[in-house]
Amino acid sequence: MRPFSRRPRHHPVPAGTAATKTIRPAASRDTHAHLRSLLLIAPALVTVGLLFLYPLGYSLVWAFRDETAGGWSFANFIKAYDFYSLDMLFTVVIVTLATLFIGVLSIAIGGYLTLGENRVAVAALRWLYRWPLFIPFVVAGQLMRTFLAKNGMMNNMLVGSGVLDPLSTTSFLDWRGIVITFVWKQTPFAALLVAGAMASLDRSTMEAARNLGAGRVRVLLEIVVPQVATTLMVALILSYVVMMSVLSVPLMINAQTPTMLTVDMAWRINSYGDYPVANALGFISYAMTAVIAWIYLRQGIREGGKPA
């Protein structure tokens, strides 16, 4: 007779059946651990859920709500398209153009900080370029209004230095003003990330290229930029998303039509209380950023690594 066959069946099985013996308490320990860790992150989860996911989901879903007819339809989107298709195009063009400029300028700034040989100029640039980071969009907008207007500081300077005559001055307070403001405000951010990535590169990779005969511009474009491409991408996508969502700058610099979607959304809500169309416009701008995010993610997967 087996020594422990007399024990009742429901009794915990002792030695000999090591597997059951170790698994059971471990499993309950695991559940406890899971519960505890869930409890630990619960406040954060609730905050994200209530303050971010719920409003986002709500506005996305309610973009499809037809309040006059009741039920769900694309009516809001059709209306939004009828009224604001030009603004949609305008928004994409402005933000894309600004993103391209930001990319070029941040590479130039990061490149000079990394490869510049005039130590005074490098130090001065390093000190100067970050200032716009600390200025809010609304202040930047206000600043640019006085700077870019027909009788603004920029034209005054150009006239004063004899480059322009007073009659041929024009105001830059249109799409160009928005692009200039966005670039001015967002370039430091992208340059900060890009310059940081460049600074952490192995300097000998740049020296090796110069040693073989590459000038500094070639080193920047062929050796440095490809190595910081991921960081540059991240900086540009984040800038793109931020610019998509800025209301103050287009409102202050370019209040006429066409204008950017954020202005239209504010207009729908403030003047008409028209949340459904505003939601539809929000959905559309969300889709525009999602396209960029998708391109970025796809790039990351193609390169076989995780997106940085």
Added chain:
Amino acid sequence: MNGLPIRIENLDVSYGDVPVLHGIDLTVAPGEFIALLGASGCGKTTLLRALAGFIPVADGHIEVGGEPVGTLPPERRNMAMMFQSYALWPHMNAAQNIGYGLRLRRWPKARIAERVREMVALVGLEGLERRNVTRLSGGQRQRVALARALAIDPPILLLDEPLSNLDARIRQNMRHEVRSLQQRLGLTAILVTHDREEAMSMADRMVILDTGRIAQVGTPEEVYQRPDTAFVAAFMGAENAYPVNVRRANGAVFVSGPHVAGETRLPFAASLDERGVHCPAGNGGPMVARFRSEAAALVESARLPEDHLALAGRVTRQSYLGNVYRHSVRVGEHEFLVDHPRRIAADRTVAVCIPAGALNLFEPDPASDRLPSPHPHPYPSPVTGPDPVAADAAGGRAPSPPTLAKETRQ
């Protein structure tokens, strides 16, 4: 392209306010292989980087093939450099890395491809051309770096410790490969290294640097056998130092010291071909004798070999190195490391016998603190009590300090 000569004259280089190189003069013949050797921080890499144009020259003159290059940017100096970290570009594959210098020279694509194939065959990387360099082993990366440097057919090859990241076995092979490639292509090569074996096995001439100055230039034999200064001797392995009194007469050297029985007569060698004591400067008086662990022998019997300096001492411990036992021998205040084929037990009394040909005599250097020696005090501190070992050597009499004065000439 064949190698070009290099002439460096009175070169000063500083990092900011800190001077690093002082008055460097060096002439390199076309096709010559020069090794810059020195301890960390001696300025050897700085000299190489100044030559390549990465560090501005504070003062002095650099000429390559008769043309001054001191103010040219690095990309216009036409030198190929191999970096310690290899500095391969991670966003390119092996072939792209190798062909980049040719692309910069606007070679047509077909010619570049052909040259890359040639280089790949030269360094033995066949089959790995399309592989990303981040997926190559250390030795393979090193070969890519070498191929990249050689692809542009440079007249001058600069090597910044290119072998230090390889494991010992591959390093041995690469030394021979780099050296034979350099000879085959006739390049002028300058190697920076802190490994004296590497320097000796690869170079035609070695340049020993000491805190930003050239301490000695010579063939490996000259530098190894006939060091100009105590620093060079210590750096080349003669780390055992012992203060002696020296008298020179009739082409011989008479050496005496507290643990030397009487005055030992040793032959003097005026050149590399002669066998005898190397004494580059000074005519006598207090000097420091330097010798290598492997050049000395331990003798237990009373019969001492001729033309040897014998120091009476006592074994304190020993370690096994594979081919020999390295013994630590105490001679008075000094501790020497001496190799011997057999293990000699601790506390045994022995004579440390140094053949005349392995003995280097130098004048005492007041700045001897920075000598790369494991024995921090090459000079005896005053003996405070009877020293049993010295007593043995002196035939049972306890020496009366200071004993050096007793045995000087006058």
